[in-house]
Amino acid sequence: MTDRTAGARMNAEIADQPRVLAELTARRAEIADVAAVVARRRPRFVLLAARGSSDHAALYAKYLIEILLNLPAGLASPSTITLYDARPSLDDVLFVTASQSGGSPDLVAATESARRCGALTVAVTNTPGSPLVSAAELSIDIGAGEEQAVAATKTYTATLLALYLLVDAVRGGTGEYALPLGELAQSTLDTSADVVREAAARYRFAERMVTTGRGYSLATASEAALKLAETSYLSARAYSGADLLHGPVAAVDEETAVLAVTSAGRGGAAMREVLETVSERGADVLAVGSAAADMPAGLRVDVPRTEEEVAPVLEVLPLQRLAYELALARGADPDRPRGLSKVTKTR
Structure with a gap:
């Protein structure tokens, strides 16, 4: 019999997300102030630094920056600074560090180094008094409140939304696509x-699962794989839908579960060919997102339709719940994943 007291913290924090998202959206003027500084500095390039779930939020931001701002963006490698003492020229570069705790030594060191090397540095964190905030020139408080579960849920979606509001404000937007997300998050969960x-x-x-998506939703596929691995110990691997067809599809067969993130828009539309291919190979397909109903899949989880650029804030919610429910079904406690702690400090 399933122990419903297991995972109580994770379950409560998943349920808290509609409130967190609504409150963060109401504070968008604070983020717009940071965006105004960024816009005045006119960066020519953006680097994003993060670890774990925050790294997936950074991947989402990379798509936002390249599509909405028409700026090149890349994911930084903190170890080039902390292990190899690299000192790149970062004049006219925006360096954004995302960290829920704001305490990982490598991210703090990378931010300090980037600032010394000429970058405009912005910290996006859930801990306003953290070393990361001290290291950066500007900061954004995602305001998710204390997160006690080891698996990040509300801090992840709050980081997504904060990064979106930042990028949207830099382009001169008003955050209109974000306004209904709190209400839509509740509807999605219900x-x-x-x-x-x-x-x-x-x-x-299931013994193995492939998670996949394209465009903005690739970040969601990556986060889903992490959540499934850390809570229920399911061997899950994330691929871009395009990369999946370039080789890894050879390993897909009747024993493979494929979780596809397919929200309405260009990224979701590009997933149809991918799912047709894996379905032909006998894979068991679960489609999640606002375009799920139109996809070849054995099971579908519909998500309310939004503009594609904010879809990742909603489409990850049922996947967090899936990780929670699957952990319980497999006899694990998602609040106590083996070998993990809430804050991981790397150098």
Whole structure:
């Protein structure tokens, strides 16, 4: 029998996200102040530094920056600074560091070094008094409140939203696409609950899963793989839909579960060919997102439709719940994943 007291913290923090998102959206003027400084400095390039779930939020921001701002963006490698003492020229570069705790030594060191090398540095964190905030020139408080569960949920979506509001304000936007996200988040959690439990029962004995998406949703596929691995110990690997067809599809067969993130827009549309291919190979496909109903899949989790650029804030919610439910179904406690702690400090 499933122990419903297990994972109580993770479950509560998943449920808290509509409030967190609504409150962060209401504070968008604070983020717009930071964006105004960025816009005045007119960066020619953007570097993003992060670890873990925050790294997936940074991947989302990379797409936002390249598509909405028409600026090149890349994911920084902190070890080039902390282990190899690299000192690149970063004049006219925006360096954004995302960290829920703001305490990882490598991210703090990378931010300090980037600032010395000429970059405009921005810290995006849930801990306003952290070393990271001290290291950066500017900072954004995601305001998610204390997160006690080891698996990041509300801090992840709050980081996504904060990065979106930053990029949107830099381009001169008003955050209009973000305004309904708190309400839509509640609707997403409520309407997906039954099918998520069905999916957990379906994949209870799965040994491996591929998660996949394109465009903005690639970040969601990556975060889903991490959540499934750290809470229920399911071997999950994330691929871009394009990369999946370039080789890894050879390993997909009747024993493979494929979780596809397919929200309405160009990224979701590009996933149809991918899912047709893996379905032909016998894979068990779970489609999640606002375009799920139109995809070839054995099981679908619908998500309310939004502008594609904010879809990742919603589409990850049922996947967090899937990780929670699957962990319970497999006899694990998602609040106590083996070998993990809330804050991981790397150099």
